[in-house]
Amino acid sequence: MRSALFLILALPAAASDALPTANAVFPELEMESVELGQLLFYDPILSGNRNISCGTCHHPTLGTADGVSLGIGEGGGGLGIERKADHDNHPEERIPRNAPALWNLGASEFTVMFHDGRVEADESQPYGVRTPLGEEMVDGFKSVLAAQAMFPVLSADEMAGQYSENDVAKAVRMGQNSQEGGAWDILATRVAQIPEYRARFDNVIGPETPIKYVDIANALADFIAFEWRSDESDFDRHLRGEAPLEGEALAGMELFYGEANCSTCHSGQFQTDHDFHAIAMPQLGPGKRAAFEDHARDTGRMGVTGRLEDAYAFRTPSLRNLSVTAPYGHAGSYSSLRDVVEHHYYPVAALENYAQELALLPKFDGADDWRIHLDSREVAEIAAASKLMPSNALTDADTDAILAFLASLEDTRDGKGRLGIPDSVPSGLPLD
Ligand code: HEC
Ligand code: HEC
Numbered sequence: 001m002r003s004a005l006f007l008i009l010a011l012p013a014a015a016s017d018a019l020p021t022a023n024a025v026f027p028e029l030e031m032e033s034v035e036l037g038q039l040l041f042y043d044p045i046l047s048g049n050r051n052i053s054c055g056t057c058h059h060p061t062l063g064t065a066d067g068v069s070l071g072i073g074e075g076g077g078g079l080g081i082e083r084k085a086d087h088d089n090h091p092e093e094r095i096p097r098n099a100p101a102l103w104n105l106g107a108s109e110f111t112v113m114f115h116d117g118r119v120e121a122d123e124s125q126p127y128g129v130r131t132p133l134g135e136e137m138v139d140g141f142k143s144v145l146a147a148q149a150m151f152p153v154l155s156a157d158e159m160a161g162q163y164s165e166n167d168v169a170k171a172v173r174m175g176q177n178s179q180e181g182g183a184w185d186i187l188a189t190r191v192a193q194i195p196e197y198r199a200r201f202d203n204v205i206g207p208e209t210p211i212k213y214v215d216i217a218n219a220l221a222d223f224i225a226f227e228w229r230s231d232e233s234d235f236d237r238h239l240r241g242e243a244p245l246e247g248e249a250l251a252g253m254e255l256f257y258g259e260a261n262c263s264t265c266h267s268g269q270f271q272t273d274h275d276f277h278a279i280a281m282p283q284l285g286p287g288k289r290a291a292f293e294d295h296a297r298d299t300g301r302m303g304v305t306g307r308l309e310d311a312y313a314f315r316t317p318s319l320r321n322l323s324v325t326a327p328y329g330h331a332g333s334y335s336s337l338r339d340v341v342e343h344h345y346y347p348v349a350a351l352e353n354y355a356q357e358l359a360l361l362p363k364f365d366g367a368d369d370w371r372i373h374l375d376s377r378e379v380a381e382i383a384a385a386s387k388l389m390p391s392n393a394l395t396d397a398d399t400d401a402i403l404a405f406l407a408s409l410e411d412t413r414d415g416k417g418r419l420g421i422p423d424s425v426p427s428g429l430p431l432d
Contacts, residue, residue: 074158
């Protein structure tokens with residue numbers, strides 16, 4: 001009798017037991033560093049040819065991303081779907097992965113960066129972070145986010161440019177990244193030569209201290225952490241007990257944390273377990289391959305760990321402010337939020353029936369975007385790797401409720417950022 005009574009009392013509580021707690025920890029930040037980071041984030045000076053900034057691909061008017069499935073990096077002009085490859089400096093290919101949004105990355109739980117986690121906290125590695133540079137990584141970064149901010153500038157297609165074009169690209173091509181006089185040093189010297197930057201760094205690292213690239217990365221990380229903290233959504237208020245969710249959003253929350261099983265992967269306050277799962281997401285674009293390979297595959301986590309069981313696994317994305325961050329998935333294969341949610345119900349069938357119109361690609365001469373999708377063997381490999389079980393119980397009305405819940409995760413009050421885009425940057429270069 002006693003145990004039956006216990007069961008009855010316990011049942012209604014079950015859904016809320018599965019709910020995360022609002023326990024995000026954000027660092028204390030020095031505003032001088034944040035404001036310095038703001039200028040650096042939007043300043044094309046950090047790119048080899050001084051023509052693209054972090055903000056070009058992580059733009060506040062495009063949900064801190066770039067609004068397209070796969071963007072165009074160095075060698076383009078314009079923003080988002082309007083961005084065009086430059087005829088005289090045509091990039092070799094599209095950026096191979098979708099640019100992720102930058103919400104809440106300052107929270108201490110975010111220690112795995114990129115869709116494949118190739119920069120991540122790892123105590124066994126030099127300075128506690130595993131990066132593609134391995135032993136060549138340098139010390140002095142304040143967080144995994146700061147370690148991440150050291151890498152876009154080393155990518156030829158993202159920011160560095162091609163070998164013959166500038167000194168940064170040349171250093172990168174020769175493998176001179178962290179060495180004295182390498183790409184990071186060249187960029188740090190450029191910044192140090194601008195009096196306004198030097199004066200601002202005086203206040204952050206001290207007047208006698210030479211500026212290193214890692215100081216730039218720390219300021220960029222402080223800016224991102226401050227600017228795009230986004231934990232004042234209706235759902236956060238629900239978790240804090242301030243204002244309960246109601247109606248369809250509440251029904252969607254119960255599905256998300258209950259029958260629809262979303263929270264097995266999308267867990268925690270920000271709806272991510274920071275882990276990797278293969279869910280048969282369609283692929284497009286040039287893929288990720290080593291220089292000597294010729295394929296358009298992106299095996300995701302396996303490319304980092306080398307383990308077969310990680311094939312086609314990608315990091316569970318946080319689900320904040322989704323209304324402004326389309327397209328979705330590691331290659332941006334879905335432009336519609338409803339479509340990417342429904343993909344999870346029948347992952348393999350959705351992969352097999354995927355239609356190219358669901359992506360959103362800026363024009364790019366010579367692009368061969370559908371090599372994987374049009375190759376049935378490649379598609380079968382992605383399907384075979386999927387570990388997400390189909391669920392046939394969910395209806396259209398359930399999807400409506402789940403979408404209402406996802407909308408309750410929006411905190412776009414500061415969507416454009418707290419400091420916003422500066423009017424100008426110390427290099428005097430034009431802004432995107
Ligand atoms: C050409 C476009 C482009 C530029 C320029 C660019 N990024 Fe990115 N960024 C991306 C893409 C694409 C990814 C995902 C790459 C991957 O997962 O392999 C990414 C990933 C990130 C991430 C990881 C986010 C996460 O959730 O894992 C951070 C942080 C970031 N970029 C910050 C920056 C900073 C800081 C700069 C400037 C120094 C910058 N980006 C410049 C396109 C760009
Ligand atoms: C097995 C783990 C898992 C489960 C369960 C799961 N997801 Fe996902 N979800 C992922 C992964 C991993 C990705 C990214 C995959 C990729 O890019 O290849 C993703 C992507 C998404 C995206 C796209 C977000 C973006 O920014 O690109 C949305 C939206 C989403 N999931 C919602 C849901 C909903 C709603 C449910 C429940 C119906 C759910 N997920 C269940 C792992 C999961």
